[in-house]
Amino acid sequence: MNSTGPEDPLNGGRTTAGVVRVGDTVRRPQGAHSPFVHRLLFELGARGCVFAPRFLGIDDQKREILSYLPGEVPGQLGAFSDSQLDAAARLLRALHDATPESPLRGIDEVVCHGDASPCNAVFLHGMPYAWIDFDSAHPGSRSDDLGYAAWLWLDIGNDDYAARMQARRLSRFFAAYGAANRVDPTQSILEAQEKLCRRGGVHQDWARQCRLWTLKHRTVLQASP
Ligand SMILES: Nc1ncnc2c1ncn2[C@@H]1O[C@H](COP(=O)(O)OP(=O)(O)O)[C@@H](O)[C@H]1O
Ligand SMILES: [Mg+2]
Numbered sequence: 634m635n636s637t638g639p640e641d642p643l644n645g646g647r648t649t650a651g652v653v654r655v656g657d658t659v660r661r662p663q664g665a666h667s668p669f670v671h672r673l674l675f676e677l678g679a680r681g682c683v684f685a686p687r688f689l690g691i692d693d694q695k696r697e698i699l700s701y702l703p704g705e706v707p708g709q710l711g712a713f714s715d716s717q718l719d720a721a722a723r724l725l726r727a728l729h730d731a732t733p734e735s736p737l738r739g740i741d742e743v744v745c746h747g748d749a750s751p752c753n754a755v756f757l758h759g760m761p762y763a764w765i766d767f768d769s770a771h772p773g774s775r776s777d778d779l780g781y782a783a784w785l786w787l788d789i790g791n792d793d794y795a796a797r798m799q800a801r802r803l804s805r806f807f808a809a810y811g812a813a814n815r816v817d818p819t820q821s822i823l824e825a826q827e828k829l830c831r832r833g834g835v836h837q838d839w840a841r842q843c844r845l846w847t848l849k850h851r852t853v854l855q856a857s858p
Contacts, residue, residue, distance in 0.1 A: 645706045660696040667697060670767045673737055673744060682731050684724055684763045704757040710788045720760045721786050722809035725749050728764060729775050741772035749782040779810055780821025789822055790843025796850035819854045823847055
């Protein structure tokens with residue numbers, strides 16, 4: 634499929650330069666991991682999943698062609714309401730539940746999104762309804778994705794939110810996913826934070842600060858709300 638019509642830059646992300654909208658499609662430069670992502674998006678599409686873009690092919694500039702998902706994508710973390718957080722947790726569950734039969738998960742539990750941040754979710758009428766940006770997708774465990782998602786959606790580590798309030802929102806987020814009593818939310822958040830600290834890069838300092846905050850407030854976070 635060739636690029637036809639005007640190209641409107643989509644500048645919301647911070648990693649991939651050159652993402653554009655062309656009509657009902659998005660064109661995005663490919664990376665080394667793209668074949669995995671394309672297979673995943675193809676599988677999700679074949680299963681009728683509407684919470685991820687369709688993979689539509691490669692254009693004449695060797696960019697991936699994805700379906701454009703209407704709505705808004707937050708440019709940064711935010712103060713989300715309980716119902717928005719519930720919807721995000723359910724959306725992550727929907728993605729995970731669509732992958733246990735996929736060969737892409739290998740010997741792991743599911744295919745993880747890998748970067749299930751609000752900045753990779755499309756909102757319509759104020760509610761998240763789809764994931765984009767599967768560049769970090771990988772075989773893994775539900776709790777890997779869930780800990781990372783809870784960290785970012787709740788903005789754990791931001792002093793604007795009291796630990797007691799975060800404890801309530803955290804247990805609600807895990808309950809909305811359906812993981813209550815199966816995983817220790819605080820532990821899975823710490824693991825996600827440690828992973829990002831180890832990886833380095835531009836978010837390393839922020840991840841370190843968030844980890845210290847989580848450790849400092851661990852007892853409150855782990856207490857029953
Ligand atoms: N399939 C899509 N539908 C609608 N908007 C999209 C889609 N893919 C990307 N975008 C838009 O492009 C921006 C950057 O895309 P993203 O894939 O998240 O790039 P990055 O790797 O830089 O985070 C997003 O913030 C979003 O606004
Ligand atoms: Mg992104």
